[in-house]
Amino acid sequence: MYIGVDLGGTNIAVGLVDEDGKIVHKGEAPTGVGRPFDEIIKDMAHLIKRVIAESNYKLEDVKAIGIGSPGLPDDEKGIIVFANNLDWHNVPIRAELSKYFDLPIRIENDGNTAGLAEAVAGACKGVDNSITITLGTGIGSGIIINGKPYSGSHSIGAELGHIIVEVDGIQCTCGNKGCWERYASATALIREGKKAAQDNPDSMIYKSVEGNLDKITAKTVIDAAKEGDATALELFDKYVYYLAMGIITIINSFDPSIIAIGGGVAKAGDFLLDALKKKVDEHIFYKDVPYAKITRAELGNDAGIIGAAMLGRLI
Ligand SMILES: [Zn+2]
The missing domain is CATH 3.30.420.40 (ATPase, nucleotide binding domain)
Incomplete structure (x- = not known):
């Protein structure tokens, strides 16, 4: 034990x-x-x-x-x-x-422990190399190579949330600008949801919180997108695009067998995963070679x- x-x-x-x-x-x-x-x-x-x-x-x-x-x-x-x-x-x-x-x-x-858990008993069970991404307040990441957590030579690796996807982009808590988690975390989806709702009072995002923008969550935006609301769909597509760019960087860097997606945003299920897979497929480097299976993390909290x-x- x-x-x-x-x-x-x-x-x-x-x-x-x-x-x-x-x-x-x-x-x-x-x-x-x-x-x-x-x-x-x-x-x-x-x-x-x-x-x-x-x-x-x-x-x-x-x-x-x-x-x-x-x-x-x-x-x-x-x-x-x-x-x-x-x-x-x-x-x-x-x-x-x-x-x-x-x-x-x-x-x-803790990002690596979440990754190790998925590797031993969850979505990445049975493969040697896997990466677990947690979409929450920030983006957590766990890199498992040959069954072991990898965090680099100075323990400062495995911070995939801070891959820079937009040079001179949005200010991050880490001191840099344009980090992946500024664009692809739940926080990013909420930030963009509030902006879009303010500019589009006719949108389902605005209506579902009765104009109280502080009530907007990642789920508010995703539910509106699922219903086909044009404003929500537009920002969901942009969100998925940023998410996919980070995933492609991970594939290009590590080529894992499985990438498991967890955290609050992953509760959107196949709606998110299908859109993400489609976007990754469009932009992946090697078109004729198999690449990481993208799936939902299984173990939650x-x-x-x-x-x-x-x-x-x-x-
Ligand atoms: Zn950062």
Whole structure:
């Protein structure tokens, strides 16, 4: 058995996971950002103990603990170099958690843990090379090469959301301009939806929120596009175009067997995937050679716990 910790800015989720990536039991506690680091780790340790105690297993059954963290974790040093939404800089997470458990502890970026989860137990099961893309507030990404998460020589790779798709484009939180996530995340779809609704009060986007633009979500826009609303369709097509350009860059760089798409926007299902596949097909470099299968990620919110736990299987 393995423990997987999905460390987030709002909650810490912990799961006891078996060899095949199946969650046996899980629990959650507030992260309580702003408190001293050692207090948060103490809560994490208690949550791990509680999850094990509530299951039919014992601590002796656990082979390792894996942690999926936002920001930039450095597994070699056992530290989190920085995590903006936790306000952490160079925190010795492995050393601190080791005060409570005499077990191997692995840390990995949460995009990569989501990718590992899909590779072991989800949409990318059975292939060696896969990439999982999460379309949410930003764009998360997990690169799995030969069954292992890849984040480069300095742990700063696997940030596909920051591929630049528009030179001197929209300002990104990373300091650059024109990053993929400024154009192809849920946030981008909402931003463009608000703009379009404001300019087109006759559109279904505007009408479905009764003019209250703050209520516009990615779903508002996609639902209107599904209904054939011209304004929504126009911006959906543009969204898909940007999404496809990033996917093509990924195919050109990595040529994975599968690209799994997750996150809130992926709930649009085949409506999004079919449009995306069509656009990728139009613009792909090699026309006569097979390329990555594009499919929906399968594990949803559990991917964080499962992927973190599966880090233990790689030891
Ligand atoms: Zn960026």
